[in-house]
Amino acid sequence: MEKNIIIAGFGGQGILLTGTILANAFMLENKNVICCPCYGAEMRGGEVNCEVVVDDESEVCANKSEADIVIALNQLSFEKFITKLKKGGTIIANSSLVKMCKPRSDINYVFAMISEKAKELGDIKTTNMVSLGLLAQIEKLSLDTLQNAVKKVFASKSQKLLNLNFEALKIGSNCAYQS
Amino acid sequence: MEKVLLKGNYAIAKAAIKAGCSCYFGYPITPQTEIGEYLSEAMPALGRGYVCAESEVAAINMVMGAVATGVKAMTSSSSCAIGLMQETMSYAASDELPVVLISVMRAGPGLGYIYPAQGDYNQAVTGGGNGDYRTIVLSPSTVQDSIDLTYKAFYLAQKYRNPVILLSDGFLGQMMEPAVLHDYPYDEIDNSSWALTGAKDRGARQIRSLEVNQEKQNAHVYKLFEKYALIEKEEVSYEEENTLDADILLVAFGSMTRNIKAAARKLREKGLKVGTFRPVTLWPFPSKRLLELSETIKNILVVEMNMGQMTKDVKLAVNGNAKVYHFGRPTGKWVNVDEIVQATLNLGGVSYANI
Amino acid sequence: MQTFSIPKSLKENMIYTFCPGCDHGVAIRLIAELLDEFGLKENALTAASVGCSVFLYNFLDVDCVEAPHGRALACATGIKRAQPDKFVFTYQGDGDFASIGLAESTHAAARGEAITTICINNTLYGMTGGQLGPTTVLNQITTTSPHGRNREYHGFPLKMTEHIALCDGTAFAARVSLDSPAAIIKAKKAIKKAFEVQLKGLGFGFVEILSSCPTNWKMNPVESHKHIREELTKVYPLGTFKDLTEGL
Ligand SMILES: Cc1ncc(C[n+]2csc(CCOP(=O)(O)OP(=O)(O)O)c2C)c(N)n1
Numbered sequence: 001m002e003k004n005i006i007i008a009g010f011g012g013q014g015i016l017l018t019g020t021i022l023a024n025a026f027m028l029e030n031k032n033v034i035c036c037p038c039y040g041a042e043m044r045g046g047e048v049n050c051e052v053v054v055d056d057e058s059e060v061c062a063n064k065s066e067a068d069i070v071i072a073l074n075q076l077s078f079e080k081f082i083t084k085l086k087k088g089g090t091i092i093a094n095s096s097l098v099k100m101c102k103p104r105s106d107i108n109y110v111f112a113m114i115s116e117k118a119k120e121l122g123d124i125k126t127t128n129m130v131s132l133g134l135l136a137q138i139e140k141l142s143l144d145t146l147q148n149a150v151k152k153v154f155a156s157k158s159q160k161l162l163n164l165n166f167e168a169l170k171i172g173s174n175c176a177y178q179s
Numbered sequence: 180m181e182k183v184l185l186k187g188n189y190a191i192a193k194a195a196i197k198a199g200c201s202c203y204f205g206y207p208i209t210p211q212t213e214i215g216e217y218l219s220e221a222m223p224a225l226g227r228g229y230v231c232a233e234s235e236v237a238a239i240n241m242v243m244g245a246v247a248t249g250v251k252a253m254t255s256s257s258s259c260a261i262g263l264m265q266e267t268m269s270y271a272a273s274d275e276l277p278v279v280l281i282s283v284m285r286a287g288p289g290l291g292y293i294y295p296a297q298g299d300y301n302q303a304v305t306g307g308g309n310g311d312y313r314t315i316v317l318s319p320s321t322v323q324d325s326i327d328l329t330y331k332a333f334y335l336a337q338k339y340r341n342p343v344i345l346l347s348d349g350f351l352g353q354m355m356e357p358a359v360l361h362d363y364p365y366d367e368i369d370n371s372s373w374a375l376t377g378a379k380d381r382g383a384r385q386i387r388s389l390e391v392n393q394e395k396q397n398a399h400v401y402k403l404f405e406k407y408a409l410i411e412k413e414e415v416s417y418e419e420e421n422t423l424d425a426d427i428l429l430v431a432f433g434s435m436t437r438n439i440k441a442a443a444r445k446l447r448e449k450g451l452k453v454g455t456f457r458p459v460t461l462w463p464f465p466s467k468r469l470l471e472l473s474e475t476i477k478n479i480l481v482v483e484m485n486m487g488q489m490t491k492d493v494k495l496a497v498n499g500n501a502k503v504y505h506f507g508r509p510t511g512k513w514v515n516v517d518e519i520v521q522a523t524l525n526l527g528g529v530s531y532a533n534i
Numbered sequence: 535m536q537t538f539s540i541p542k543s544l545k546e547n548m549i550y551t552f553c554p555g556c557d558h559g560v561a562i563r564l565i566a567e568l569l570d571e572f573g574l575k576e577n578a579l580t581a582a583s584v585g586c587s588v589f590l591y592n593f594l595d596v597d598c599v600e601a602p603h604g605r606a607l608a609c610a611t612g613i614k615r616a617q618p619d620k621f622v623f624t625y626q627g628d629g630d631f632a633s634i635g636l637a638e639s640t641h642a643a644a645r646g647e648a649i650t651t652i653c654i655n656n657t658l659y660g661m662t663g664g665q666l667g668p669t670t671v672l673n674q675i676t677t678t679s680p681h682g683r684n685r686e687y688h689g690f691p692l693k694m695t696e697h698i699a700l701c702d703g704t705a706f707a708a709r710v711s712l713d714s715p716a717a718i719i720k721a722k723k724a725i726k727k728a729f730e731v732q733l734k735g736l737g738f739g740f741v742e743i744l745s746s747c748p749t750n751w752k753m754n755p756v757e758s759h760k761h762i763r764e765e766l767t768k769v770y771p772l773g774t775f776k777d778l779t780e781g782l
Contacts, residue, residue, distance in 0.1 A: 035355040061437040207662040219678035234634035
């Protein structure tokens, strides 16, 4: 089964990095995966998004029109991508920056204070990692694999930075949310 | 070897380095700029040549100069800017120079935009340059292909002394996918018989296309066409699935191949006998195989992000043996699997009584 | 009393598509003000170029044809030869004008085409994400000169205004900046002269504007203007390099 995950927010929130780590995690689990970052002048207004498509069996196909899961780290991306969700899909919203509201009744909502959690950890830049941990909690992804993916992507970075990101993943994976 | 998550454009750049590409010349244009950006760091570090050329006209002529000396060299660009290179592509074909050109399609005509599209099939396959000539055109559909076919582009260019185009698209160029960056698998070709190395202990060599003598000009083009015939005999490459019992054939090139395969799986679930076919070499085109397939498959749907450029070649190939339909659009939302399924179900002349 | 208003030559209520802190907005406004002052809006034709400057036609209420990258002055030459009574101008980036289009640019100046060109020099290819261009200064880091422009490897940058001033057909050539209110007033005077030489039939009018590109320079707008003032003007001195109206 194919699954399409969109991660969206504004520049500086580490959207593309998050997509890359998630795609690496799926790769480590030997799944077929592609990761499509937005590019070029699409990014000029400061909005960034990244689409990760994963399939257990077959080659992943190009440009899906509908998403199964959306991670929206700010208000604009919440509004933009909620319309792209399939019926029965899930939107994970960073309620630190996204107003709690439910414009659609045919999807699932996960609201969590993701940026708050990152701030509590001591670095707001880990917002993206906390959101990835939350995704792992909801989608039952292996935290170990995600950690290995972080290692792979951060190959040359310091152990301190790695630990910070591992911690953020863990916080996300235990983080309470409202649905 | 270990798989790594690689962006299509970087895969091409990394493969070019492993293939022994000595020089890169380029001018920025989205959606292929990452190739030049990556190589601007890597090439000087390896002591190889890199120039931020002042235009695509300059870039392709720099490539022509470099390869004339016997080294591997390439440039990369996109759509409208590939248009600027056509004069030199014709020269390179006539001069029999192993120019490698990476073309990452965006939307056209004109300036168009950076969205992915497949509208440069004609530009690559039939060429925009003057005179009777052919370029070999390779079409990747995955990031792994982008590596493998970059290798093949350098190899075939050397082997046949002919320009080769790797025709990727903005979708494939920008996306990341796991792939194995293995070593260059081909033998090196000896080019000591023609490369310009200085007229030491031999007469001077000329690589040129000016020919004032009509007889000689004729003979030259006939000789080129003997080579093209050989390439058509030896180098045709394609990929097909489930064609044995198929009633319907879905045909696509490049990254659209992924979608026809997924659509075919869905259609098989519905009980339709659907096969898929993908030309890997767009020239030489796998016409012979398509003609064979048309003996038993009477409905062919060609899916491409353009207004039917390859469809025309499929029609020529099957020569009236099968009905050939086109499905696609010039750009915008990439034709998705459900649309292909629906288009197939809507095909004229097929009975779906059992579905 | 003078009140602030939108020039008539500017379209109203357009969404501003330039990055925050970019000087294109000010430059386009100056052109619009001058089109108003000379009463040229309805008589003006422009050949748009390719680059961030392409958005000119989103803002200026002036007839326009979009030329391919680098060919704006060839296109404008065609317009001027077909319509000698029209006011013809181009608005180009430094990459468009001085790399891919250097041949077209030089020859339009050498022929002395009665055309006005405003060239935005942001020292790189802005639209495509900040690659090394013909005007990138030594040591400047871009996405294709990750360790800075190197004299031996990449060669020297090109000085457009000095180069254009050398062409016999050039009637006016100046380099200005927009980094302060005073600089903006000077810039407007220079552009005005470049308009006048065309209107008087004296030849080619050229103004190079040193412009900020905070996004690709990875600086904030204030730092960007400081960079222009303190660094770029060392390589690209401001001033008038040729002026045939002098003594007229
Ligand atoms: C023939 C061709 N080559 C490349 C491009 C891609 N391209 C679009 S804008 C641009 C750079 C423009 O740079 P510059 O002229 O300096 O203007 P800026 O964007 O910095 O204002 C390039 C290379 C193109 N559109 N056409």
